């Protein structure tokens with residue numbers, strides 16, 4: 001054999017090995033729904049954005065049903081600042097008055113949504129930008145509106161939580177070439193528009209669709225232990241213990257709580273990943289070990305493979 005045929009042979013063997021590793025995962029996820037929450041902190045770098053769009057396109061081409069729910073907190077903050085509108089957070093949620101909700105809708109359902117759609121479409125796919133208002137997909141209720149009258153719940157204005165999710169439109173899109181890209185904005189039955197935390201919104205969509213995976217793309221490798229090391233797998237009880245002892249704090253608390261709720265609604269597994277790692281989604285779905293923290297129901301402890 002010449003040097004050239006030898007090296008082609010090596011490349012061929014390597015490709016065959018890779019394919020053999022990936023194919024079982026492709027079969028496992030075929031026709032299954034994977035909800036990917038793309039956080040505002042994970043956005044902003046064009047190369048990473050393109051890698052994210054390629055991952056979503058590849059999932060669809062592999063027969064998976066990917067649904068993107070996006071945030072955009074930092075981008076909303078920048079626009080509010082430009083417009084001279086002050087903004088504050090309480091318990092990780094943006095206090096949202098009438099003027100603010102108009103800007104939130106404009107940034108989330110307008111510019112960011114269309115940017116993500118365009119990125120995925122540049123990869124040869126058919127993404128479609130939506131929010132909870134489209135196809136009566138999600139109706140919100142004002143946060144705290146169901147709390148007992150004597151409960152001490154701060155009034156955050158037009159901040160909502162998903163109250164009803166209708167999967168008709170998403171089921172239709174799952175059978176089509178379209179990839180839904182959804183902004184966390186929804187109408188209330190009172191006719192108002194509500195700003196919903198994107199993690200909470202993604203959890204509600206994943207729960208309603210009984211997704212096989214809910215993936216959170218954030219700005220850390222996953223849930224970290226006290227020494228800053230990545231925890232690869234957590235049961236619901238272990239996650240609760242880490243919240244109680246303060247290892248999980250700040251913005252990671254609502255994220256992990258959403259994970260726990262989504263598992264309770266029948267989502268198989270919830271993963272928190274570093275959106276700043278190129279192709280984090282592909283690595284998670286199509287490799288044995290995944291790339292971040294997988295949170296599983298207590299009963300599923302130590303199941304082999306992710």
Ligand SMILES: Nc1ncnc2c1ncn2[C@@H]1O[C@H](COP(=O)(O)OP(=O)(O)O)[C@@H](O)[C@H]1O
Pocket residue numbers: 039040041042071073199217218219220222223224225247248249250251252253255
């Ligand atoms: N145990 C922990 N492991 C990882 N991150 C943690 C932990 N406790 C707190 N955090 C914080 O949670 C942040 C992620 O939450 P958040 O900022 O709300 O993300 P996003 O904007 O992507 O939704 C991390 O950047 C980190 O500062």
Ligand SMILES: CC(=O)N[C@@H](CCC(=O)OP(=O)(O)O)C(=O)O
Pocket residue numbers: 038039040041070071072073074076092093094104159160184195196197198199
């Ligand atoms: C009520 C509330 O806080 N809504 C969020 C919605 C966007 C979001 O959640 O974006 P990230 O995922 O990038 O944080 C906000 O106004 O910032």
